[in-house]
Amino acid sequence: MRRVAIVSEHASPIALAGSVDSGGQNVYVAQVARQLAAQGDKVDVFTRLDSPHLPLEMDWGEGVRIVHVPAGPARYLPKEDLLPYMGEFGAFMQRYFGTHSESYELVHANFFMSAMAALPVARRFGIPLAVTFHALGRVRRLHQAEADRFPDCRFDIEDEIVQEADCIIAECPQDRRDLIDLYGADPRRIRMVPCGFDPQEMWPMERSPARASLGWDKDAFYILQLGRMVPRKGVDNVIRGMARLRKKYGVDARLCVVGGNTAQPLDAATPELARLKAVARQEGVLDFVEFTGRRGRGQLRRYYCASDVFVTTPWYEPFGITPVEAMACGRPVVGSDTGGIRYTVVDGETGFLVPPKDPDALAARLARLARDQRLSANMGLAGARRADRLFTWERVAAELARVFDGLRQGNAAPVSAPGWDADAEARLMA
Structure with a gap:
């Protein structure tokens, strides 16, 4: 001992x-x-x-x-x-x-x-x-x-x-x-x-019941962004990528942003949210972005499993636990080719790596996942295997x-x- x-x-x-x-x-x-x-x-x-x-x-x-x-x-x-x-x-x-x-x-x-x-x-x-x-x-x-x-x-x-x-x-x-x-x-x-990640917290579940519990549209293509609401996390890049996904590729995409200083998405409590909402409004996709505020650890698995893909595009990331949690829940990850994400996500196998601050590259990868459900499922399975093998x-x-x-x-x-x-x-x- x-x-x-x-x-x-x-x-x-x-x-x-x-x-x-x-x-x-x-x-x-x-x-x-x-x-x-x-x-x-x-x-x-x-x-x-x-x-x-x-x-x-x-x-x-x-x-x-x-x-x-x-x-x-x-x-x-x-x-x-x-x-x-x-x-x-x-x-x-x-x-x-x-x-x-x-x-x-x-x-x-x-x-x-x-x-x-x-x-x-x-x-x-x-x-x-x-x-x-x-x-x-x-x-x-x-x-x-x-x-x-x-x-x-x-x-x-x-x-x-x-x-x-x-x-x-x-x-x-x-x-x-x-x-x-x-x-x-x-x-x-x-x-x-x-x-x-903790296997007692994060493991795959069927998408449909997870979506039903959150009141999400059963047919839309859902992108999840989860983490701290600070500029370096690049949430604005995800919003712009989702906007391009809708406009250029015709995908009925929605974005859920989980995080903030309070359980309600209050701009006064989390100033970054006001900036992000302005970005969504400028891109014409505010109606397709859900800002949830902070959620407890026990609620996060439902969000991971309800989504089609987890996206995280920070400017830099010393490690990044959320991509590993998403992989553990059987979801493909599209992340910045930087820091720890470059190590946890295997490009082309468990998801895709993209340059940070490049919404066009992000949209192209998301479009590929939206159009190829078999690829998306295979990447989710590969990610779950990698998480279970290396990252408990x-x-x-x-x-x-x-x-x-x-x-x-x-x-x-x-x-x-x-x-x-x-x-x-x-x-x-x-």
Whole structure:
């Protein structure tokens, strides 16, 4: 049995995914904690106290405890505003580690600010530190430019973490290459472990009953976009692609957009929705786009299974859990040829890869799926097989456990083959 401290300063496992700062990292932290506990570990998740109504500590299922760290005001703050409070976050962890009789054997930090707060703690107590960045500052700046609100000091912080952490967890081959090319990371201390899906949450179901439960037209061609409502996710590109699909190819296409800061699609609560609605109105397809607002995890399977295709065309995506979930539900995926999507989606087999910000290319691929139901079905089956083989959270946690065991024994990550960690891929492909 290991005792593991997972640090996730802004992404709590109990937050509802789909709002601006609540997405894949929240799901990742929640699932990794649960799966490690299922393997017999004791897991404490350290996340910032963002509400005065939350307890300092709370049990969250067998073997998992959440520790709410008082750092900054006890209310929601955008993650870009949290950097000044990371000293306070780390100081709390120092005290907590020093006063609790249980000794942690490993710290797994998620995101650069968590690693920043955890690094001094790990060094003081002689505990190995593994880091999953989830997003890299230099990559973010490349794609978002002036829209990136993090200060330039993020780059120096990440440089130090890359050099000092005992192991860096890359989520896909592109992530590994970025760590080496942009940060000078030592390939010997990088291990690639992807994100995943929960087979108890996501599995195929018949399209017709799923559509009936949502009140969808039984004959229309439905496109699903699901995720956080922020510009880099490229939802505007999906709207424009759907408009071209209708006008140029004559497909009776509809688009469902799931996500937002509230359960209702309120422009005031989710400003990005107002921009997206304006795009749909400009394209003449507002009547064919359904904005649902945020939905709970238990509702998402119906949306995946009711759709004909899942589309995600972000400018960049460090990994992207939603394409894997859609594949697990037996749906073809059309995604941007970037980041983790390039790894999870096999072009021409489980779906299609398209350039981001190219609605014409997107529409052409969607038209092919709309006109060839056999191709669409075969891609959905292939995607489900790939998801089940490679991307369950159980397998992800088992691979992380192998990394953690090696670090506990004083071993750094093994030397990686050119391109990425071939040993991890071989185990995942087994």
